Amino acid sequence: MVSQKTTNVDIDRLLKHHALMWRIRAFEEAALQAHTEKLVLGAIHPSIGQEAIAAGVCLNLRSDDLLTSTHRGHGHTLAKGADPNQMMRELLGREGGNSHGKGGSMHIADFSVGMLGANGVVGANIHITAGAAHAIKLLKSDRIVCSIFGDGAINRGPFLEGLNWAVVFNLPALFVCEDNGFASTTSTSSVTGGKGAAARAEALGIPSLTVDGNDLISIDEAVRSVISSIRAGNGPRLLVAKTYRLSGHTASDPDTYRLRSEVEKAWESDPITNLGGVLRRAKVDTVILDNHESNARIEMAAVFSDAKAASWPPLSRAFEDVQDIGDPRQEAF
Amino acid sequence: MVSQKTTNVDIDRLLKHHALMWRIRAFEEAALQAHTEKLVLGAIHPSIGQEAIAAGVCLNLRSDDLLTSTHRGHGHTLAKGADPNQMMRELLGREGGNSHGKGGSMHIADFSVGMLGANGVVGANIHITAGAAHAIKLLKSDRIVCSIFGDGAINRGPFLEGLNWAVVFNLPALFVCEDNGFASTTSTSSVTGGKGAAARAEALGIPSLTVDGNDLISIDEAVRSVISSIRAGNGPRLLVAKTYRLSGHTASDPDTYRLRSEVEKAWESDPITNLGGVLRRAKVDTVILDNHESNARIEMAAVFSDAKAASWPPLSRAFEDVQDIGDPRQEAF
Amino acid sequence: MTTMTYADAAKQALTEEMRRDPTIWALGEDLGRGGVFGQYQGMAEEFGPERIADTPISEAAILGAAVGAAMSGTRPVVEMRFADFALCAIDELVNQAAKARYMFGGQTKVPLVVREPMGMWRSSAAQHSQSLESWYTHIPGLVVVCPSTPHDNFGLLKSSIRCDDPVVYMEHKNLWALEGAVPDCDPIPLGVARIARTGQDLTIVSWSSTCHEAMLAAVTLEEEGLEAEVIDLRTLWPWDKRAVLDSVEKTGRLLIAHEAVQVGGFGAEVAATVADRAFSSLRAPIKRIGAPRVPIPYAPPLEDLLRVTPERIAAVARELTR
Amino acid sequence: MTTMTYADAAKQALTEEMRRDPTIWALGEDLGRGGVFGQYQGMAEEFGPERIADTPISEAAILGAAVGAAMSGTRPVVEMRFADFALCAIDELVNQAAKARYMFGGQTKVPLVVREPMGMWRSSAAQHSQSLESWYTHIPGLVVVCPSTPHDNFGLLKSSIRCDDPVVYMEHKNLWALEGAVPDCDPIPLGVARIARTGQDLTIVSWSSTCHEAMLAAVTLEEEGLEAEVIDLRTLWPWDKRAVLDSVEKTGRLLIAHEAVQVGGFGAEVAATVADRAFSSLRAPIKRIGAPRVPIPYAPPLEDLLRVTPERIAAVARELTR
């Protein structure tokens, strides 16, 4: 399924994507390492194998566009422009994390780059997206809001209610379904009626497009065209990106529900390798490509060291930012 | 939109439907009267204009088939075989009501005829239907479960979650959407994305059929064929019945959101008149048809008198049937 | 100073706030035609359908969208129609609205008001009659308001709209038509109780509709020579502990009356707080009066059996002071 | 008598019940592969995918379907994975399951068990750590169970499955691996507390995981010469008032400890009940220890700050008996 379309593509653009994908990969590997070292004690959901979606979607968003994500949100957040130092500190629960270590991996967020948060509740970000897009419309801004969620999320009510909402109010929302075939240990095809996300969105009046989520070039093109339609005021769109989760569901998932051979086979369509191949065939110097990998690893190793060395948040943080009225610093009981 | 298909139809069958529709109409009128007389103080949602759906669906159900309904459930309940005396007593909150006056109109139910309850929460009956059908399948029975809901309900999560559930588990469920164009004072087309219930169900993998809900003959035929498919184990089906609510949303609805001319026009497609016309054209003696009306009115007048004369439930009822463990008769506080 | 109904007082407050701040908007089912209780009557005409937004029957999306909209520069006022329907949107309210500011370490705030008309309303039965205010007091991040008079509904709704936190705003359905004076006043601060009546002999704490029953009971008790102090909490989180503790220190006797189910009701929190912090002032057991742990029945006589009436309140007050 | 973990004890109970009664079935996400905490490990192999049913991620449908299935001749055991996700299914639990029997005047019953793994579990943060048991105690129709030991998890789950009412069954995630003796025993009756330890000087009431902290506190206190009576409520509705009142009548002092947010927690109900019915026995203020009204933070040191520890319990106990 490797895209052969190298004509008309902007090599610099692809290189940017390639570098970003490596940064995501290296970030996830560092996060897994942190879990192994018991520096992260909660759940980590790595996005290894799905980096083309994060890159292809987020590099097409403006920095003032908004984004919401799921439990598997590191890649999206990084791609939207968040600082990996802050992110890794957040994962390790340290001061200097985006949320002072109060949210952690499942709630990774960086509002300064328009990333309104990962979410621990499958599907919950869909409504938040609809609402953010609603606000944007009320405020007559030309920003758009993107929501990324998994193929498991399309069986929850918000998929219907939130997408319907976006149609009814003709909102500037881009919905992206990362269809990796699984919801935790369950094959989504076994729990999903009909033809899946695209068909459901169409029935709700949302035009949708299905692309190979491991082919950065296809995603990049699809997202670009879809976003320009959304920004032009044509209402919401859905993009379904077919992919495969190369790692376990969480860092501690023994992953016994998939055949090893299936996973190994899937590695052959690793989106980073795919894009690397395209670039190589386009005669990009291999050193540049290799540097993306090594630079990313160097960067994320430093990020990891920084986070390890960072201090815990001061205990007073526990009582901050709950609410103004009825603030627990005045009355916690 | 009056059906002209009188060939091949069983006149006796149509007469049964005609009589039932009149009984529903007369019941609703009595209920409205009860509301006017302040004998019913809570909300009443009359189904005047939608009787063909209740009759066409429920007369095709076996008495051991199950049914769930909405806030607008009197007609469905009566059509499923409930005793109008008990129903009217329930509406008036009297002893001898189906639920001893504890549920009232919005929770009308008669489990003895397989009517598992109206529901005060729009869409909530969809999940209950899926579950009842699931139980039936587990128990290897050949019964089916039917769920009737409005066009407003298709914008709530249960429409997606419950229908998907029925597909995934291949359940014997018949979903019926009474598409009367309104949800309370709101035109449903203004709050519904896409092409509505049928398209959404299809996208979930449920074949659906749209019929003129004011044409008893069409409904009757459609339901019959659909039910035989469901009973044969072919999984869930959706029927969309286009209709119009001739009365207000509730008994106290001033109905200012619809043009009088629109409502008057709609009376011309009154489903009872429609069927009456068919029967007249089929040379059925007009006296028989008129008797349906007058008998229904006589019956429901008696039903109303009976309910008026009935006593209140004994106060002890308030504390009954809450739960076994932690029963408020032992500990209410 | 004008006399208006509880419903109109809220409409007046919302209207004034919407005129003041163009980022405020209201959303819910049937708002365009005034809302089911007429609380929005005429507002769509003034503010247009964008700011008085008619929504699909999608409670979860209504509340969830409000969260996203509140995080993105607007101040939504959400109409849930009946508090009972908010149960279709609890993830959105409790897991999202209440926690977002904290989980994101203060990167955002969620300034929204959720209007949840509560309580018994003749023959509305089990799914349209609940009083679940105590649930929300248990959720960090939420402010909980239960006004009992037109004046309070005006002033507290204003404060709630101006508040940067998610506020669960529970109007009692039985009070819509209640008339009362609404002075041209500033917003009423959240978290401050109203001493509805002063007295030396016992303290009656209440909120929402039940305050009126407590006041009636106090009149009866006065005729019998008992002076009850009646405190209307108005806000349940934060609640005015100082007002209650001061009163109990004076009277030595506490009775809490509310419409909600007594078990797990907010009366328990008031009682437990006083049993801790004003223990030495107590001269009698703390009494609570709430509904038995029974769903609300439909038939009027059964429904009435569950009500907290002035008679029940007065009877327990007598018992307490005997 | 066998030693097993809290998780296995529940599995054993469910397995035995499913062998006994073919109408019992379990449903939830990922159950076929044993469930997220392994509580169903191997059960799909014995009972097949129809009775250990893998569902879509549709909490509302899971619970709502269970209501329909419970009304139609089966006894569903619903797995919610984390108590927090049950917030996606509150209408189904509170408006439907809890009220159906009553609204329909006893025409039906809703025999279902909702398993809601609760509580803090290292760095799970605000949406995966909540303890909302007090909510359910407030809802007529629901039974609420919070087992703290493998033995209780075995015996109480059996009783819950046999119960004809909807039962909210809250296992604590931190206890899954706890080992303990499970005698070959009959189901343990719902509503009966366990006196975990007898003592004369004060009463500590607790449930779920916090019981273990209370027991540790009691050991410390004993070394200091203070004899605490520790009561594990086990069931919160109905709760064993008699056991608590008897104990307080003996000790004159009450401390309630629970992991949930203290404001609006079930500790308030216990305190309020005692402040009413055992007032004259009380020799000191009633104390509660729960979490501050703060969402659960992710960072371990912040998370720990919110915990109810043996030290906190012992400190308050000392204060109480001073």
Ligand SMILES: Cc1ncc(C[n+]2csc(CCOP(=O)(O)OP(=O)(O)O)c2C)c(N)n1
């Ligand atoms: C409402 C809800 N139910 C269940 C879960 C537990 N859970 C976390 S991730 C997950 C699977 C999600 O699958 P999908 O949406 O396909 O995303 P993926 O993990 O494949 O990226 C589940 C069931 C949850 N977080 N929220």
Ligand SMILES: Cc1ncc(C[n+]2csc(CCOP(=O)(O)OP(=O)(O)O)c2C)c(N)n1
């Ligand atoms: C969850 C929920 N939201 C709102 C309501 C209030 N309500 C009662 S009936 C109704 C309109 C329902 O419209 P539809 O489903 O089309 O049924 P119809 O009344 O037309 O028969 C609404 C909004 C409710 N009962 N439940």
Ligand SMILES: [Mg+2]
């Ligand atoms: Mg997936």
Ligand SMILES: [Mg+2]
């Ligand atoms: Mg309708």
